[in-house]
Amino acid sequence: MKNITTKQFSILSDHMDVYQFMLDIFSSTRWRGVPAPFWEYALVSDWMDKSYLHRCRIWKDGEKIVGFCFHENPVSEIYFSLREGYEELAPEMVEYAEKHMPRTEGRQKLVLVGDQREFESAAKAAGFTQCGGYDSMVYDCSKPLEYRPPEEYSFTEIGGVDVAKACECCWKGFDHEAEEGPWNGEYEYAFEQVNAPHSTTEYALAVMNSRGEYVCYAGMWWVKENRLAYLEPLCTVPEYRHKGIAAAALSELYRRLKPLGVEYMTGGGNEFYSRIGYERRVPWTFWKK
Numbered sequence: 001m002k003n004i005t006t007k008q009f010s011i012l013s014d015h016m017d018v019y020q021f022m023l024d025i026f027s028s029t030r031w032r033g034v035p036a037p038f039w040e041y042a043l044v045s046d047w048m049d050k051s052y053l054h055r056c057r058i059w060k061d062g063e064k065i066v067g068f069c070f071h072e073n074p075v076s077e078i079y080f081s082l083r084e085g086y087e088e089l090a091p092e093m094v095e096y097a098e099k100h101m102p103r104t105e106g107r108q109k110l111v112l113v114g115d116q117r118e119f120e121s122a123a124k125a126a127g128f129t130q131c132g133g134y135d136s137m138v139y140d141c142s143k144p145l146e147y148r149p150p151e152e153y154s155f156t157e158i159g160g161v162d163v164a165k166a167c168e169c170c171w172k173g174f175d176h177e178a179e180e181g182p183w184n185g186e187y188e189y190a191f192e193q194v195n196a197p198h199s200t201t202e203y204a205l206a207v208m209n210s211r212g213e214y215v216c217y218a219g220m221w222w223v224k225e226n227r228l229a230y231l232e233p234l235c236t237v238p239e240y241r242h243k244g245i246a247a248a249a250l251s252e253l254y255r256r257l258k259p260l261g262v263e264y265m266t267g268g269g270n271e272f273y274s275r276i277g278y279e280r281r282v283p284w285t286f287w288k289k
């Protein structure tokens with residue numbers, strides 16, 4: 001007999017249990033929500049507004065977590081994770097999200113990821129309609145990935161990424177330099193990610209030019225429990241784009257993780273991924289009232 005209770009999320013007491021819950025329910029061949037690093041990466045990033053974390057809610061059956069309603073960034077985008085066999089909780093979780101999760105200028109969006117049909121049905125019943133979506137891409141690591149960088153470029157060694165140089169690369173690679181000005185040299189914030197409980201920054205890598213400057217950075221969260229290589233982030237400095245450097249970086253990640261038993265590596269929705277062999281596998285749909 002189920003004994004369902006709820007509690008509000010507390011980062012100090014609940015994060016490790018929620019992370020384990022997300023590991024437990026995840027299947028790389030049938031996504032039922034986001035993988036665990038999606039949540040932890042947001043929590044340790046400086047771009048996420050953490051002032052609403054107390055609104056996130058956990059559903060438990062006895063001592064076992066069976067459901068989680070949470071936001072990422074922006075705080076008005078709401079996600080769900082649910083253990084198989086507890087689909088009847090979906091309407092209650094959608095109702096909670098609508099009534100209690102944060103809004104931005106009165107607006108809110110439900111984000112359903114992968115096979116979350118119970119939440120789709122609950123959202124429709126509550127008056128939500130689909131307002132867009134896309135398919136994120138995943139690489140099947142049973143296939144070889146063998147792109148090489150141009151001869152003048154090289155990779156950092158395992159565990160050899162310089163945090164400051166990686167931050168500068170990301171500043172430029174995500175076009176902040178063009179939009180906000182030169183990098184100010186501040187990289188202290190990055191150590192929150194480096195020291196995250198499940199961070200595997202030893203598997204992150206950078207591509208260097210002949211002067212040792214980082215021109216591409218590929219972060220990596222290796223999730224051995226799910227045989228999943230979770231790519232986050234990936235960027236290339238503007239003047240080094242369209243040279244095959246990012247494809248070479250992903251190929252090098254593949255080569256390093258293949259002996260560990262990786263089965264799938266995540267990507268994004270950009271057509272770049274499909275050009276190098278990624279497949280559209282995971283639907284993301286957005287729902288609004």
